[in-house]
Amino acid sequence: ECDDDTVGITGELESSFMYTTFFKEIVLEIDFDEKKTIPELADYACQQKVYANNKKELELINEFAQKYHGNINNNPVRWYTAECFTYKMLNKALGNLDVNTLLKTGFFMRDLHQNIQQLHDEQLNGKDKPFPSIVYRGQTMTQQDFEIKIQQDKLMSYNNFLSTSEERYVAADFIRRKLRSDNTKIGVLFIITIDPSIKSVPYARIAKFSKFPDEKEILLSTHTIFRIQQIKEIQEKEMKIWQVKLTLTSDGVDEQLSALTKQIRMEITGTDWQRMGLLLWKMGENDKAEQVFTMLLEQAPDDDNNKAYCYHHLGLMKENQKPYNVAIDFYEKSLAIFEKTLPPNHLKLATSYNNIGATYNNMGDYSKALEFYEKALKIGEKALPSNHPDLALSYNNVATAYHNMRDYSKALEFYEKSLKIREKDLPPNHPDLAISYNDIGSLYQHMGDYSKSLEFREKSLKIREKALPSNHPLLATSYNDIGSVYRDMGDRSESLEFYEKELKIREKALKIREKALPPNHPDLAISYNDIALVYTNMGDYSKSLEFYEKLLKIREKVLPPNHPDLATSYNNIGAVYYDMGDYSKAVEFYEKEHQIYEKTLSPNHPDLAMSYNNIAGVYDDMGDYSKALEFYEKLLKIREKRSASESSRLGCFLQQDRRGVL
Template sequence: MLNQALRTLDGEVIINMGFFLHDLHKQIEQLHQAQVSNYRRKPFVVYRGQGLSKTDFDQLSKTIGGLLSFNNFLSTSIKQEKSLEFTYNALGDPDKVCVLFVITIDPNIGTTPFASIGDFSYFEGEAEILFSMHSVFRVGTIRQVGDKSKLYHEVQLQLTADDDPQLRVLTDRIESEVQGSTGWERLGHLLLKLGQLDKAEELYTVLLEQASDNNDRAHYYHQLGCLKYSQGDYKMAIEYYEKVLEIQEKTLPSNHPDLATSYNNIGAVYMSMGEYSKALSFYEKTLEIFQKTLPSNHPSLATSYSCIGLVYYNMGEYSKALSFYEKTLEIFQKTLPSNHPSLATSYNNIGLVYKNMGEYSKALSFYEKALEIREKTLPSNHPDLATSYNNIGGVYHNMGEYSKALSFYEKALGIREKTLPSNHPSLATSYNNIGGVYYNTKDYSKALTYFERALDIWQRALPANHPNIKTVKESIEICKRAMKK
C-alpha cells in the first residue's frame, strides 16, 4: 500500500504513514552501514523483474545514458531466476512490456542506502536487497532477450554516486526551485512544479486539516489559492486568498510584505476574471506597501507598476497604462542585463499600448525589441515567443497587411497548439485573431470556423460576462450576415 501511495503520489496515505517512511528509511540506513563491509568493496549485481506500461517503457528507451529514479522503496534480488518470475507475470498482458532490470552496485561510492533484508523479509528465499526511496540509476543498454514464448527486455542500470555531476546539477536545480521549511512543504511545491495539481490539492487539504496554528493555515490557504488560480477556478482562488488575508490582517503590521503579496494575488485573480476596478483596488494596496518599504529601483516595485499598467490597459486608459509601463521599463533598464526576459515583457507591454493608441510604427518597434530578446534567449516553442508573434501579427493586421498578419498569427498558433491544453484561453485568442484576418480578406467561411473555435474555448474557460465572449459572438453574427449577402 505504501509503495502504491508513493508511485501515485497519494497525499493522504503518505502523510498518515510519514512516521513509517521515516523509520523504514532509518532502518535501511542502519543496516547499510552494518553490512557494507560484507561486500568486500567489490561491485555486485542485483535484479528486479516487473511489467512496465508501454508508455513508461517508451520513455525509458529514450533515456539511455540518462538518469532514472524510482519514487518508491525498490525491492530487488541477487537471484536472477527469482526476479524473472516477476518479469514473466506480465506475459500475456497486451498493455505491459516484460522487463528485467540488471542493476550494478559499487559499494565503494556514496549512494542512496540499500540493505540485505533476507533475514527480515516475509518472502523466504528471495535474497532481497531493498533500496530506500528515490534511488537514482544511470540507464545503460536495453536489449530484447529470451525465447519466443518468453521474450523480455533486459535493462542495464548502474547505481549512481551521490557526487555524480549530472545528478548534482539536477538536485541543486530542484532544491533551488522547490523550497520550504518542512519536507511536506517541499513535497507540495514539487507537485505544483510537476503540474500534479490534483495531487498537490490533496496534500495541502490534508495538511490544512492537521494545521495547528494560523501561520501554517495561511500558508496552506495561499498554496491552495495558487493552485486554484492555475486551474482557472477563480472563485475558489479568491476564497482561499481572502482566508489568507483575513489571518494576515489580524496578525501582521499594515505594511508587511506578506500583506502586499496577498493583495497582489487577489488583484491578479480579479484581473483574470475581467473585474478591472476590483483588480486595480488591490494592486494599488500592493503598490502602497512597496513604495513605503522598498528602494525606488526594487524589482517588486517594477512588477507592481506593470500590474497596474495592465489594468489601465484593459480599461482602455492607455495614457495611464503607458505611464506605469514606462516606470517598469525604467527600473528594468537600470537593474537588468540587456537580454533579460523581463525587459522583453516590458517592451512588449509598451508595444501593446502604442498599438491600441493607433501608433503602429512605435508599437512595431517595441514588439520587435521584445522578439529580438526572446528569439535569443528562449526555446523555439516557448509561450512568450507565441505572444510576440501574435502581437506583431496584430500590428500588421491593423495596418492592413493581412498576409504578414496571418503569417505571424499562424506562428503563434503553431506554438500554442504544441504546448497548451486544447481548452486554453490563449488558443482561443489565436483562433479569434486568425478569424479576423479571414474576415478582412472576405473569406467568411474560414473566419466563421475560427471564431466558433474561439467561442467554444472561451465559454468553457471564462466567466459568462467576460468581454471576449461578447466580442466573438458579435464577430460570428457579422460573419453569418456577410455570408447571406
C-alpha cells in the same frame, strides 16, 4: 513479481524528480493521524475504476484498512510486496506526479521509507551476509523512451521505490513475461553496481517479508540517481534485449536543477503542512493547496499568526480561481492582523500590499493596483538590499500596472529593473525568470515588435519546459502566448503548431478531471473554457462552441444568475458566433453579458466598456446604425470618464508573478 514495469525512468533529472523529492522531504516530517489517513486511503482506492469491480483487490483494501498499523513488524514492506493496490498506486503516483494520490498515500510512503531505512541499518550492522555489490532489474519500455532516456555517461533516475534482485535470471524472466504480453516494447536488463558508502538512498533485503522469497529482492527507496556506464544489445537465450550497466551515485547532479532545487527549498518555508501547501501551489495544484490551508485554519482558529498566514495563502488560491472579491476579502483579513501586530515597514505588509494590488490589477482597476504596488515597493526599497528577489517582484508588479495602462516606456523601465535582479540573483532556469521574459515578450507584442516578443517568449518557454511539471498550466500558457505572436505576424502554420501543443496539455488536464470529478464541478468548467479558447485561436469555431456550451451548462447550474463568470461565458459564445458570421446570435449573447455587467459593475468599468463596444460593432456590421450609435455613445461616456491611459483594457497577463508568499 520482480516489479511492475510501469515504474518510470526519468532521463537526466527532470523537474518531476525535484518536485517529488520535495514531497518526500515534507511527508517524512508530517505526523499523520492514522485513524484518519488509513480509512481515507482505503475509501479512495475503492473508488478507483481499476479496483472498484475487482473482488480480490477490494478484499485486500478492506484487510489493509483493518490491519495496517504503521511501521510495526515491517508492516509497510509486507504490504508493499503483497502484490496489491499499495505499491501500484504509490509508484504510479510518484511516476506520474499524481498529486491527489500522493496526498492519500503520503503516510504509507513515509512508513515504507522508514521501514527500508530501519532494515538497511540492521542489515548493514548485523551478522547477515554483506549487501551485494551488484543487483539486477528487468524492465520493458518503448523504443522512443529508451532512445531519449538511456544515453551513455548520462544520469538517469527513478522517482519511485525500486525493486531489484540479487539474481540475474529473475530480472531476465520478468522481461520475458512482459514481452510475451506486449511485443511492441523492448526489453532492458539493468545491471546496477551499488557502492555501500553512498548514504543518500537506503535499500534493504526484503525476501523474508515477500510473497516471492525466491526472487531475493533488494528494495531501494525513492529518488535513486544512476550514472549510465555501458549500453549494449545482447542475446539472452531466445531474446534480443539491451543490457545497461548503471552505478548508483549521489553526485554529478545537473547543476542548473540543483541550483533551482536549492532556491525553491528556500522559498518553501514554514511548518510541515504549510510547506506542503506552498509546494502544491508552486506545482499549479491550487485546489489541493487550498484544502491544506483551510485545514490549517480549522486546526488553530485562535492563533493570530496562523490565521494571518492561512488567510493570505487562501487569498492566493482564490485569486488563481478568479473570484477576485473573495481573494481581496482574505487578503484584507490577513492585512488587518499584520497592521495590528507588525511595525509599519515590515516585509509581510509589503507582501500583502503586492497581492492586493495584483487582485485589483486582475479586476481591471489599474490605478488602484498601482497604489498598492507602490506601497509595497516603498517598504521593499527601505528594508531590502538592492538585488533582493522580493524587490524584483515589486518592480515587476509596478511594470504590469503601467503595461495595462498602456504606458509602455514606464512598463519597460520597471520590467528591466526586475529582470536585472533576477538574472543576477536566481538560477538560470528559475520560474520567476520565465515570468520576466514572458512579461517583456508580452510588452513587445503590444508594441508591435514581434521579433523581440518572440525572442523573450521563447526564453520563457525554454525555462518552463525544464523547470515545471510537464502538465503545468503555465506551460500551456507559454504555448498559447507564442502561438499568439505567430498569429499576429500572420504565420498561421507556426501559430497552429503551438496552439496544438497547448491543446495537448489542456486535454490531458480535462481527462484527469473528468475521471475524478462530478459533472458540474468548477474545475471541469475551467478545462472546458481553456480548450474552447484554444479552438477559437485555431479558428475551429464549431469545436470552440461545443466546449463553451459545456462550460455554460455548468455555470448556469451552479452560479447565481448575475455572476460575472456567466457574463464571461455569454461574451465568449457571442464572440464565436460573431467570428462565424452569425450576427443575430452574437448580439443575443452580447446582450446577456451586458445585462449582467450593468447590474454588477461600476458604471465606468472597462469590462462594461468592452461590452458596449462589442454590441455596437455587431449592430454596425448588421447595418443597424441607430442601435450601433446608441451603444457607441455609452462607450464614449465611459472613455471620457476614464483617463486616456486606461481607456481600453488589455486584459491580465501572467498573474502568477504578481503575488508573494509569506
